[in-house]
Every structure is written in structure tokens, then in C-alpha cells.
Amino acid sequence: SEDIYILAVETSCDETAASVVRNGRDVLSNVISSQIDLHKQYGGVVPEIASRKHVEKINPVIHEALEQSKISLQDIDAIGVTYGPGLVGALLVGLSAAKALAFAVKKPLVGVHHIEGHISANYIENKEFTPPFVCLIVSGGHTHLVHVKDYGEYEILGKTRDDAAGEAYDKIARAIGLGYPGGPKIDRLAKEGNPNAIDFPRAYLEDGSFDFSFSGLKSAVLNHLNRCKMMGEEINDRDIAASFQQSVIDVLVSKTVAAAKETGVDKIAMAGGVSANTALRKAMQEACGQENIFFQCPSPILCTDNAAMIGCAAYYEYIKGVRHGLDLNAVPSLKL
């Protein structure tokens, strides 16, 4: 048949994931085995533990993804896999499994950039959504503002100079005793707080810059906490969560809208774990509405790490003729 089936594998951080995707946009299965409960007790992802858990889960997860899709390995056209960026030991588990399968069943291998996967998550639920657009990628490891000119054609407009947005969420959550991962917890707590209660700084940087910086905000929140403790004042964690989040959102939204205007595109997309944030989604939607910009964002399950987005990205690489050899190596700091 004309249909193209990609089996995709993703193990760059703490999710062991596999998926079967038809023609880039139809997800036939999307299996995710999360290690969050394992890493929680350490307050963050422990790389060595992540690698070991991936080794344990990778074959069952791939098997489950194939079974749910009802597509046999023989009918798969290519195997897509994340080869960077990410934790090297974690990446190597998925990459080795994908290479072994590609060799065993004589199918082509297509290596995928993790961020390209996140961006591609926007193609899955909205079949009409196509480049060009501006995409804000906000995750635990990355904060990028990218002009997506075409499939696989990216221009980075800006990125964080220090912490990633998700990293800031996780650090603030830890400081106010919420535990890991902090993003979803701050999201929930902020709903009960006043976003204007505390005037935390907003780092817009130089005029016209599309870069980000969250370390100053992080310090300001930590200083606020220390001051409250020293003065014996009550710590209102709801107001802190809401005010911190508002500072992050104000900067993310205004820079993304400014980037769309400057590049002249009329579509904005978001991707990555932090784009699951309810207040950010609402604020971006409102700002886009005011500027007559179309706003697209994946369902929360496709915002955080998954293999369906890797299958989607691999498809567009595959139809362009991209193939990788079995000597493909993991690249922890792979550039987009």
C-alpha cells in the first residue's frame, strides 16, 4: 500500500516510549512508561537509574506499541529514534534497541532530534497545521523560540541563557516543598493564588532580543522565601506560585508574539512539557486572539516526552530521503 508506517522510540530522559505512526500524523499507538515515581525520592532525574530502567522497559514498551497498532514489524517502513539531545546513557538504550531492530528486520533507521520531535507534536491532532510558524519550545531541558520555515527547516530566534523554563518551575517547586516534578504542582497551586501579589522580575533582556533568562527570577523567589523566614512572616506558597508563574508567562508570551510579528508568520505553536501549563496556554491563546494569530498547541499528553512526536518527525525526514547508518551515535548536546 501507499501508507508509510514508522515505529518510533524515545528514551532521552525519564520516559521509555514507543509508538507506531501512519503517514506522519495518524498515531496508531503511543506507549509511555514513566519513571517519575522512581526519581521523585531524589528530587530529580538520576541519570544512572534512568538508564537502568530504560534497559528494563524498552523491549516490553516497543512490543506493546506494535501490538496496540496491529501493525507487524515486517510492515513497518522505517524505525525512528531520538539520538539527541538528552542524557547519554538514556539515549543509548533507545538508540541501541532501534538499531538492533533495524538490523534484524532490514528496515531503514531515521535519527530524530528531540526538539524536532516536540515541534512535530503539533502536526498530530491538527491535520491542517503546516509550516511556516513560530514555535515556543519550553521543557525541562530547553527553552527555544524557533521559526519553523518548513518541515525540518528551522531558524533559532532565541533561547535561554541559563535555566530552562521547566527547570525554573522544578527548582521553585522544590524550594516551596512541592516535590518533583514541580511544573504540574505549581500549575495547580497557582490557580489558588494571586498572580499580582509579589512583583517578581521579568527578564526581557536587550531590546529586540528573543533570548530568555530565568536565573534572576529564580534568585528573586528564593530571596523572597529567605526574607519571609528571617522576618518570621507567613509564606504564602499559593501567591508565590501564582506570581512566579505570571512572570514566566508574561515573558514567554510577549517574546513569542513579537517573534511571530517580526518574522511575518500568522501562526504560533507551543511544545514541550511546560506547554502543558494551563495558565500559559490560556495566556498565549488570548494574546494570539488579540493579534489575529492562529494558535496551536498539542494535548498535554503530547506536550511531555512521548514517541508519537518522534514518529511524526521521523516521517517527514524519511520522505525527504534521510537515512542513518547503524553507526549512528547518541549526541547528548545535539544542535537543532
Ligand code: KG4
Ligand atoms: O518535555 P518534557 O517532558 O521533558 C524534557 O524534554 O525536558 O518536560 C518536562 C518539564 C518538567 O520541568 C516539568 O516540571 C514541566 O515540563 N511541566 C510543566 C507542566 N507539566 C510538565 N511545567 C509547568 N506546568 C505544567 N503543567
Ligand code: ZN
Ligand atoms: Zn522533551
